[in-house]
Amino acid sequence: MSDKRRSEFELLVLPHLGAAYSLARWFMRNPQDADDAVQDSMLKAFKGFGGYAGGDGAAWVLAIVRNTCLTKLERKRAESNIVVLHDVMETLEASRHPSMVQPAASQDHAMIMEEERKSVHTAIAALPVQFREVLVLREFHDLSYREIADVVGTPVGTVMSRLARARERLKAQLMKDTGAESGKVS
Amino acid sequence: MTRMDCAEVGDLLQPFADGELPTDERHAIALHLAGCSNCADALAELEALRSRVKRAGTHPLPPDLATRVRAKLAAQGDTKVSSTWRQRSMLAASHAVAAGLGGFLVYGLLTQADRQDRVRHDLISSHVRALMSGQPMQVASADPHTVRPWFSGRIPFSPPVKDLTAEGFPLLGARVDYVSPDTVAAMVYGRRMHRITLFVRPIAHQEPVSVSQSSRDGYNTVTWRDGAFRYDVVSDLNRNELTAFAKLIHDGSVN
Numbered sequence: 001m002s003d004k005r006r007s008e009f010e011l012l013v014l015p016h017l018g019a020a021y022s023l024a025r026w027f028m029r030n031p032q033d034a035d036d037a038v039q040d041s042m043l044k045a046f047k048g049f050g051g052y053a054g055g056d057g058a059a060w061v062l063a064i065v066r067n068t069c070l071t072k073l074e075r076k077r078a079e080s081n082i083v084v085l086h087d088v089m090e091t092l093e094a095s096r097h098p099s100m101v102q103p104a105a106s107q108d109h110a111m112i113m114e115e116e117r118k119s120v121h122t123a124i125a126a127l128p129v130q131f132r133e134v135l136v137l138r139e140f141h142d143l144s145y146r147e148i149a150d151v152v153g154t155p156v157g158t159v160m161s162r163l164a165r166a167r168e169r170l171k172a173q174l175m176k177d178t179g180a181e182s183g184k185v186s
Numbered sequence: 187m188t189r190m191d192c193a194e195v196g197d198l199l200q201p202f203a204d205g206e207l208p209t210d211e212r213h214a215i216a217l218h219l220a221g222c223s224n225c226a227d228a229l230a231e232l233e234a235l236r237s238r239v240k241r242a243g244t245h246p247l248p249p250d251l252a253t254r255v256r257a258k259l260a261a262q263g264d265t266k267v268s269s270t271w272r273q274r275s276m277l278a279a280s281h282a283v284a285a286g287l288g289g290f291l292v293y294g295l296l297t298q299a300d301r302q303d304r305v306r307h308d309l310i311s312s313h314v315r316a317l318m319s320g321q322p323m324q325v326a327s328a329d330p331h332t333v334r335p336w337f338s339g340r341i342p343f344s345p346p347v348k349d350l351t352a353e354g355f356p357l358l359g360a361r362v363d364y365v366s367p368d369t370v371a372a373m374v375y376g377r378r379m380h381r382i383t384l385f386v387r388p389i390a391h392q393e394p395v396s397v398s399q400s401s402r403d404g405y406n407t408v409t410w411r412d413g414a415f416r417y418d419v420v421s422d423l424n425r426n427e428l429t430a431f432a433k434l435i436h437d438g439s440v441n
Contacts, residue, residue, distance in 0.1 A: 004303055008401060009259075017255065018247040025245040035251060042255045046262060120242035138204065139236065140244040145206050164200050171235050 027069035131166035323359025345386035382421040
């Protein structure tokens with residue numbers, strides 16, 4: 001690749017690396033797999049840069065990241081069901097671990113915030129992938145319904161209904177968490 | 187304005203909170219919310235959930251990942267496979283441009299690309315400099331019959347001048363500019379908020395001109411030759427619309 005093409009790639013694609021990682025992290029649900037997925041995605045983007053027809057660079061990159069992650073997840077699932085179980089266990093552990101430290105009045109604000117952050121993250125990670133992706137693209141990537149539809153490859157109406165269901169489930173999950181928490185305390 | 191009931195508002199509450207609704211529906215919902223505490227509560231709950239999610243935030247980029255990605259890409263660029271791919275894609279791109287401009291234009295060897303790059307850089311600089319000066323035109327006119335004679339006293343050639351207002355690219359004016367090593371005619375066109383500079387000059391010193399398209403620092407350029415003239419258009423307009431503009435100019439200059 002020429003230096004010119006390379007600098008175009010630097011200019012148009014690499015600024016979205018943070019967004020790419022964020023999305024990959026929500027798909028893969030652990031840092032190592034997200035890291036791998038981003039590297040693979042960037043390589044694909046680099047190789048496919050000739051076919052990039054201009055337009056929104058972020059949406060183009062995110063669509064590549066999404067496809068890469070889905071392929072990886074599919075392969076993982078095919079390889080072994082144990083892996084999936086392991087993921088679930090990991091998620092459960094992550095959610096259980098912080099509550100082993102009882103929040104006390106003396107604990108500082110930052111710690112409580114961290115607790116809150118973890119429980120929201122765990123609840124999002126527990127969403128089925130088709131709900132999780134639209135929620136993440138909307139809330140963390142600030143994509144419009146139209147842009148989400150382009151990345152995910154579904155009609156706008158589907159984006160809307162999935163987003164509504166994602167939020168319903170998330171709300172239910174967070175309420176359940178709060179319930180479990182207070183149950184434990186009493 | 188049509189009134190909405192709770193069921194209708196309930197269905198539209200999420201797109202309402204996401205800012206996805208047109209003004210009239212937004213107003214109808216606001217009107218309903220003002221008089222319905224159930225729906226107002228539902229919206230408040232939704233907003234609370236959204237801000238809880240936003241406060242939790244997403245996962246930040248690991249500090250060394252950008253470096254590792256760059257290293258991986260750098261290693262990639264040196265392989266034979268990717269250079270073959272590059273030639274093929276550039277060929278495809280130039281075919282596409284050639285086809286877009288009418289297909290019959292002569293286009294030069296791809297190895298010209300690097301030499302052309304320098305010229306393109308100068309043209310983009312001229313375009314940007316002129317816009318930044320606030321005086322991109324020495325003559326402000328949408329009338330080719332004003333612009334054409336204006337050129338004739340200032341440069342030793344007479345470039346074709348076309349107004350494309352009907353096609354959505356109004357002619358705004360023109361200037362004479364110096365783009366090393368030539369004096370060029372520069373015409374400024376508008377497209378929404380964007381400005382397009384069309385540079386025209388006689389082809390000098392047996393210079394081979396290839397039909398090409400490129401983008402650099404957010405600016406797109408399209409270059410082609412036609413008879414005795416070389417044409418370059420520069421703009422921050424997207425590539426498709428700029429190519430459409432180039433095609434209009436090209437087709438116009440034939441007549």
